[in-house]
Amino acid sequence: MPGKIRVVVVDDSALVRKLLTRMLESDPGIEVVATAPDPYVARDQIKRHDPDVITLDVEMPRMDGLTFLENLMRLRPMPVVMVSSLTHDGAKVTLQALELGAVDFVTKPAQQLSVKLQDYAAEVVSKVKAAARARVSSRETYSGEAREAFRQRVRESLREAGAYEARSTGGRQKVVAIGASTGGTEAIRRVLECLPPNAPPIIISQHIPASFSGPFAERLNGICSLTVREAENGVPLMPGHAYVAPGDYHLRLRRDGARLVCRLDQSATVNRHRPSVDVMFESVAQAAGSESVGVLLTGMGRDGAEGLLQMRKAGASTMVQDEASSTVWGMPGAAVQLGAAEEILGLEAIPARMLALAQGDTARPA
Incomplete structure (x- = not known):
């Protein structure tokens, strides 16, 4: 029919x-x-x-x-x-x-x-x-040549932006939180594999089953300059590391004195998901506020939109992937509708902008 x-x-x-x-x-x-x-x-x-x-x-x-x-x-x-x-x-x-x-x-x-x-x-x-x-x-x-061309373009934008220097405010370094769903495993890979080994600490919630999150982190760790691992309960965030939420667990950020640590739990699903991007973003808003950067990538549904808005209200820098480069512009589009996104960027522009915001360069590029 x-x-x-x-x-x-x-x-x-x-x-x-x-x-x-x-x-x-x-x-x-x-x-x-x-x-x-x-x-x-x-x-x-x-x-x-x-x-x-x-x-x-x-x-x-x-x-x-x-x-x-x-x-x-x-x-x-x-x-x-x-x-x-x-x-x-x-x-x-x-x-x-x-x-x-x-x-x-x-x-x-x-x-x-x-x-x-x-x-x-x-x-x-x-x-x-x-x-x-x-x-x-x-x-x-999706060919090797296309992926390498993408990396070269991102590296060029990173060179133009200058070397990343881990700066802090009051002894605290900024943290980056990335959320994604449909199309997200590839979008996350493309962002992380271009980052330098001294990049700011990154936490990631990708909608993924429990048996897939470990191999996903392993795959990223094998191709990135960063150390990529599954998040563990109580582990403190470190520069040059990215932490992937285990499937079937919410990943939250908590303040422990001057440190930021990962907290995992199996509380009720949110937006039908565990891990939920909203849960992670809302915890980042509370624990890190203006000392954080929120990034919402491709995905189906609305998970992450409200959480990104909470981050923006708390003083964080926020961005979403644009429609043209997203596999599905559900989650990023919902965030735009809510007014949660300060910037809407193509995937190629996200790594350099993310690093610039993490080191306090908030001026919009020309």
């Missing part, structure tokens, strides 16, 4: 194909036009039906999901939602898929059969709907 989001479900398990189809078609705005047990059948179904979104299993016979995704993004770029296992290896492969251009991922429904099946179905539907609205570029956007 006209107006429906047309989906092709690709998975080698007949049970998973049936479950995903039933879940997606429970929403009147979605139609599963075809299913496929492997990438070769999927290729023919995509040619035949020209879908708006595909869901893609990571591990399949005849051709693995990553190889198929890479070919798809080169020949016929389209929104892809990966279907991943909750294992450590599954997380690593899924993060690679996001680097190759997948919009988002959901975990295997077989992991959810005993509990919260209704919540899982709602997640699948919302992520497919968001993917249908997402900006998807050609494979060249």
Whole structure:
């Protein structure tokens, strides 16, 4: 029917194909036009039906999901939602898929059969709907050459801004708080990998499952000059370090004398998320106030918008990623509507501006 989001479900398990189809078609705005047990059948179904979104299993016979995704993004770029296992290896492969251009991922429904099946179905539907609205570029956007060109442009802007010097106010160094959701793993990577090893301490809340946050931090740590780790309860923030909220835990900032420390808890979800960006931003507003910088990147929904507004009211510098460079301009757009964002910047401009604000250079660039 006209107006429906047309989906092709690709998975080698007949049970998973049936479950995903039933879940997606429970929403009147979605139609599963075809299913496929492997990438070769999927290729023919995509040619035949020209879908708006595909869901893609990571591990399949005849051709693995990553190889198929890479070919798809080169020949016929389209929104892809990966279907991943909750294992450590599954997380690593899924993060690679996001680097190759997948919009988002959901975990295997077989992991959810005993509990919260209704919540899982709602997640699948919302992520497919968001993917249908997402900006998807050609494979060249995600190639090694494109990533290096992006880094070179950011490094040039950093050179023009001058070397970062860790300055403090009253013995306290500024802290940077970054929040993101859909498209955020790649946006965060692009920001962090350009920063110098003496960058200010950074805390990060990315909507991500518990089994994925560790591999995500490990992956960032392997490519960044910063030390990137999962946040631990009571750990003090240090310059040159970035702390990723563990999946299924809220990350809050607390003042301990002159130190800022990470606090983790499993209190109720906020905006249906744990970690929640709002929770983190609101804690930063209280603990650091004007000695902080808030950055809200690409993401679906509104999480982080209200928290960023609280940061701005507390005297923090705030910015959001612009619509043109966001995969989904939900969270940043909501922050703009609330008046929470002092600046709206393309992703390439964020690292240099973030460092400038962290060292007290608040004058707007010409």
